[in-house]
C-alpha cells in the first residue's frame with residue numbers, strides 16, 4: 438500500500454496550489470487539510486515549524502490533522518513537493534526524460550519565481566505599477582516554444598505547475614481591481630494583456646493551462662477573489 442500523504446494547504450495560496458496540481462497530475466492518494474492562514478492552529482508548528490503552506494506528512498501511521506504521526510516525514514516548500522510527488526509517481530509524468538527539456542522546464546520555473554511573481558506581488562501588495570507585469574509576461578513568453586501547448590512542448594511539466602497558480606491569481610486580482618496599486622490600474626493592465634497582439638502567444642499558453650483538469654479542480658475562483666479582496670482591502674492609499 439502507498440505511504441500516506443496528508444497535505445496541509447490553503448485555497449488562497451498559489452504555492453499550495455502547485456502541490457495540489459502535482460498531486461492531481463500524479464494521481465497519488467492524499468488527505469487534504471485546509472489551513473486558515475489568518476488563524477493558524479496552535480498545533481501547526483508540529484507539521485511545519487516555518488508555519489507555511491504547503492506542507493505534508495509522509496508515511497507513518499494514518500493520523501488526524503492535528504497529531505502528525507511521529508514516524509512520518511515532514512516535508513514543505515512547493516517546488517520541493519512538486520518534485521517529490523513526481524519522484525513518487527510511476528513514470529514521473531511531470532518531467533520529460535530529455536535532459537535539454539528538463540533544463541528548460543527548470544529554467545522556466547526559475548523565471549516564474551524571479552520575474553513574474555515579484556511583478557504581480559509588487560503591484561498587489563506594495564502598490565507598484567501594474568505595468569511591470571508586461572515585461573514579466575514578455576520574458577516568459579520569449580521562453581515558450583513556437584508551437585506546443587505548454588512551457589516546453591506538448592507535455593505538461595513542473596514549469597506549468599509552477600506558473601499557472603500565479604497567472605490565475607494575477608488575472609483575478611487585476612481584472613477585479615484588487616490590490617494596493619492605484620484604483621483602476623488592475624483592469625486597465627488586464628485589458629492590455631488580453632487585447633494587445635504582443636501577448637498573443639502567452640494568452641494561448643495560459644488558455645491551455647486553464648483548460649487542464651488538474652488546474653480546474655484545484656482553483657476556486659470565487660474563494661480566491663473574496664480572500665484577496667479581504668487581504669488587500671486596507672492597502673490601497675486613498
Ligand SMILES: N[C@@H](CCC(=O)N[C@@H](CS)C(=O)NCC(=O)O)C(=O)O
Nearest residue numbers: 450451452474488489490491514515
Ligand atoms: N517558498 C514557499 C512559500 C510558501 C508561502 O509563502 N506560503 C504562504 C501562503 S501563500 C504562507 O504559508 N504564509 C504563512 C502565513 O501567511 O503566515 C513555498 O514555495 O512553498
